[in-house]
Amino acid sequence: MPPESQAFTLSNQAEPRRVSRIVASELSLFLFAYLVHLAIAQLLKGEQGSGLEWEIVAENILAGKGFVFNFYGTDIPRYAFFPPFYPYFLTLCKTLSPAHWVGLVQSIQGIFFALGAVWTRRLAARFLRADLALLSGYAVALWPPLAIYSIRLTPACFHAAVIPGLLLLLDGTVRRPGFWRSARAGTVYGLLAYSLPSFLGSIVFLPFVLRRMRLNWPRALSTSAQVLLVAVLAISPWTIRNAIVLRGFVPVATNLGFNLAGSHNAYASSSYNVLCPGGPVQAELINRNELASIDEAGFDRRLLWQGLNYMLKHPLQTAERSFTRAFFFWWTNPNIMSYSFREGVAIIVLMSFLLPLFLAGLVVSTRLPRGSVRLLLYAVFIWQTLFYMNFAVRGRYSLELYPLMIVFAVLGAGAIAERLRDRRGRRQTGRRQTSPLAG
Numbered sequence: 061m062p063p064e065s066q067a068f069t070l071s072n073q074a075e076p077r078r079v080s081r082i083v084a085s086e087l088s089l090f091l092f093a094y095l096v097h098l099a100i101a102q103l104l105k106g107e108q109g110s111g112l113e114w115e116i117v118a119e120n121i122l123a124g125k126g127f128v129f130n131f132y133g134t135d136i137p138r139y140a141f142f143p144p145f146y147p148y149f150l151t152l153c154k155t156l157s158p159a160h161w162v163g164l165v166q167s168i169q170g171i172f173f174a175l176g177a178v179w180t181r182r183l184a185a186r187f188l189r190a191d192l193a194l195l196s197g198y199a200v201a202l203w204p205p206l207a208i209y210s211i212r213l214t215p216a217c218f219h220a221a222v223i224p225g226l227l228l229l230l231d232g233t234v235r236r237p238g239f240w241r242s243a244r245a246g247t248v249y250g251l252l253a254y255s256l257p258s259f260l261g262s263i264v265f266l267p268f269v270l271r272r273m274r275l276n277w278p279r280a281l282s283t284s285a286q287v288l289l290v291a292v293l294a295i296s297p298w299t300i301r302n303a304i305v306l307r308g309f310v311p312v313a314t315n316l317g318f319n320l321a322g323s324h325n326a327y328a329s330s331s332y333n334v335l336c337p338g339g340p341v342q343a344e345l346i347n348r349n350e351l352a353s354i355d356e357a358g359f360d361r362r363l364l365w366q367g368l369n370y371m372l373k374h375p376l377q378t379a380e381r382s383f384t385r386a387f388f389f390w391w392t393n394p395n396i397m398s399y400s401f402r403e404g405v406a407i408i409v410l411m412s413f414l415l416p417l418f419l420a421g422l423v424v425s426t427r428l429p430r431g432s433v434r435l436l437l438y439a440v441f442i443w444q445t446l447f448y449m450n451f452a453v454r455g456r457y458s459l460e461l462y463p464l465m466i467v468f469a470v471l472g473a474g475a476i477a478e479r480l481r482d483r484r485g486r487r488q489t490g491r492r493q494t495s496p497l498a499g
Contacts, residue, residue, distance in 0.1 A: 093201035097170035176221030250294020308357035317363030420472030
């Protein structure tokens with residue numbers, strides 16, 4: 061057999077073995093992550109927390125009242141105050157297993173928690189060495205806040221899992237451009253908007269990121285337009301429902317104005333929306349007569365302009381609050397100790413390790429190839445910071461970034477380890493010994 065044919069045959073034989081090893085490693089990672097979820101569920105049994113407003117909406121649906129929530133402290137109904145995914149998810153679980161619905165919720169969230177670890181590994185493998193990518197997946201599985209939130213009644217677990225998967229699909233539109241690949245990414249974008257509508261705004265960065273990721277401007281613009289079009293089509297059923305029920309244009313929910321006005325006023329803090337129940341000035345900032353007389357969409361627009369107007373009239377105060385909130389968004393909720401002292405101490409210790417390694421990884425990543433998927437991760441970090449710095453900080457807001465942060469933290473830890481090994485090698489041999497971090 062000629063040498064060329066022999067090499068081709070060996071290559072063909074090696075590829076299935078490589079794929080089998082990857083599948084086996086990902087299956088092991090998935091099972092490991094789910095076992096961590098089960099261990100946390102057993103360890104913290106009964107500490108799943110409350111579904112809060114989402115559970116109230118679910119109970120209203122089951123009672124035949126429909127998707128409705130009475131505005132805080134009133135009997136005035138709101139028909140689109142929350143994104144629809146999680147209330148309907150709780151409704152489904154309560155319907156399928158009325159007596160054990162919490163366990164069903166936790167089991168499904170555990171599956172997504174495990175998938176998030178696998179998708180993070182795949183994402184990291186696009187620009188890191190295989191061992192560092194696998195370590196990223198296991199680090200996600202072992203990261204306590206992510207594991208704990210996989211048993212809590214909140215959609216944050218879904219967000220943390222789906223975002224890495226979405227970035228994988230977006231990277232696929234660069235590697236092999238085409239409408240169907242763009243459509244898949246747009247569909248996931250749209251479905252994510254049913255729970256996290258703010259993330260849809262990150263599409264504004266997409267043309268610029270795709271341009272930096274090897275696509276020319278026409279291809280970058282057309283791909284971004286296709287993703288946006290399919291995302292809009294994906295959320296259109298709920299938008300049409302809102303138009304019928306509210307008689308106005310509401311893409312997903314009517315809480316943007318509520319959150320902005322509650323975060324920008326004379327009484328606002330960095331960590332508490334003063335319009336929420338128990339807020340000391342709710343009655344002063346919200347006119348109950350207007351709340352009852354103005355339609356839901358119109359009232360939210362009024363609150364939106366109220367918040368924007370305050371920001372424009374107090375630019376220095378707005379800037380100070382925004383930068384403070386951005387700091388706490390990346391650090392942790394400033395009131396975390398008042399919720400749970402044990403949890404607060406644990407989060408502060410964990411973030412004291414994660415943030416320095418994450419920042420080191422960001423610096424190291426700037427030396428990686430120009431067309432890397434890392435640019436998509438940069439865009440997510442920038443968008444999430446710019447968006448959430450305008451609102452009162454909640455601990456779960458930054459949770460959806462932990463898997464992406466862990467990827468860079470592993471890169472930073474790997475770079476530090478190689479630097480230490482290089483120094484030790486130079487002392488022993490007088491020569492520099494390094495190995496590339498990039499995949």
